[in-house]
């Protein structure tokens with residue numbers, strides 16, 4: 284029997300813990316905005332870049348605490364984006380789909396900034412409100428847009444190249460925070 | 466003694482090496498077993514994965530054509546390279562055209578196979594390895610010793626000494642601190658590189674995607690920050706359509722590192738207007754002996770391999786001698802065959818099939834159920850009778866030198882159901898056996914080279 288969306292979300296959440304990612308449970312958008320502000324302040328993440336389709340409440344939450352260095356919703360050159368992303372403390376991105384059994388975020392690259400925002404800053408915040416949740420990869424691949432570059436993200440970057448000891452944070456983000464429903 | 470025998474004997478007498486490799490391999494195998502056990506449809510998925518691979522090999526030329534058409538329609542360029550020289554030549558030409566001198570490389574076994582590192586160095590092009598393990602072995606001036614864990618043979622103390630001396634920071638052997646230092650060093654390069662070069666795990670004919678599976682993010686960096694991106698992979702890495710990736714990706718990470726999914730799996734298409742990413746994207750599909758192997762009914766099955774490394778991790782010989790003893794880019798059970806397929810097989814590669822106890826553990830662990838022992842025997846049988854026995858003899862010495870190993874090898878062989886009545890798996894010393902049970906030595910027989 285296939286799982287209900289709630290069960291799938293629960294499975295997705297469980298995986299995040301195993302993957303050393305942090306799942307931030309949010310009651311609603313106001314709660315999410317409050318928690319986002321609190322984290323930006325507490326961590327001193329004062330420079331931000333945004334991927335495409337990030338909602339306005341994120342911009343509003345950032346406004347008083349952090350400088351918005353690049354926003355995929357606005358036209359910016361590649362060079363400027365690269366500079367902004369490498370300077371920013373955090374990248375915030377929208378998530379199109381989730382894969383529950385592996386705990387994976389699916390973020391296709393649509394416009395300039397969609398590759399850099401989730402990769403280059405040391406911290407990544409992924410918003411999963413409204414993301415379609417699939418049980419397995421097979422379900423997603425069944426109707427993935429064949430014309431896009433698809434990025435599957437499963438936890439923060441990691442390596443075990445030194446004596447098989449897990450180290451979190453290599454070339455990609457050191458921390459991955461997922462803002463999603465409670 | 467041949468170079469292989471010397472290397473094997475050296476590895477056997479170097480016990481810290483043996484224990485480092487053994488520990489790492491066992492860890493990987495245990496993790497693999499845990500996440501495979503979670504799949505209640507493992508055998509079914511494995512069957513599907515094999516079918517996907519078989520379909521690809523059976524229809525390879527049309528899949529390559531279709532991929533080329535789709536990748537190029539999206540603005541990329543596909544090149545076919547007949548051999549190592551050809552492949553390196555294409556890369557150098559592409560770099561020359563853009564006057565690209567500084568680059569960043571992500572892990573690619575095919576790049577190792579074609580000797581790209583040396584070719585670039587020779588041409589005065591500075592290409593830094595960015596996968597942490599590859600970066601370590603590049604700094605040490607060594608080849609990688611495992612197809613998925615290049616620095617597996619090194620202790621963290623030796624890595625600490627190496628990195629602190631080369632990158633000039635105070636000595637530490639803490640993996641987290643060492644990783645941070647390497648990250649900082651490589652980050653600068655990523656942001657200023659003229660080009661990125663990486664391997665690909667698959668290419669998808671119907672959609673024109675390259676598939677890259679990695680954990681560190683260096684692969685993603687390579688197709689995000691530099692203006693030019695070159696992907697190098699073997700012609701056999703085709704799959705038909707996107708849904709075919711599902712069984713492959715479900716098994717690849719689980720078999721390779723014991724993860725359910727790697728941190729980053731990317732399905733890459735040439736950059737669209739208005740997107741970030743390289744303005745120029747090329748794929749080089751390397752033959753280098755693969756078509757010949759496909760035409761060879763006895764070795765064709767090896768082309769199904771997805772290079773997960775599980776057969777290395779479980780192999781009692783690999784675990785004891787480590788990757789460098791094989792004197793080949795591709796070590797372990799898959800490497801003993803692959804090294805006789807790609808490039809120009811040598812007298813040394815002809816010896817590699819002897820570095821096996823034929824216990825069958827590789828076939829059992831393989832996500833594609835590739836019958837490695839059958840092909841090892843096939844390759845042994847192709848040599849002139851009695852031609853080379855030295856490395857087989859070294860294997861023999863290795864097994865007999867430790868009661869524990871003898872016992873372990875015996876256990877594995879018993880599980881595989883191929884033990885001889887006298888307690889030894891057959892074929893260990895054969896210079897050209899045709900079945901698992903031929904040419905078995907008596908227990909007290911001296912190794913041939915002593």
Ligand code: SF4
Nearest residue numbers: 770771773774776831
């Ligand atoms: S032969 Fe099988 S187990 Fe070995 S690397 Fe290839 S796919 Fe993996």
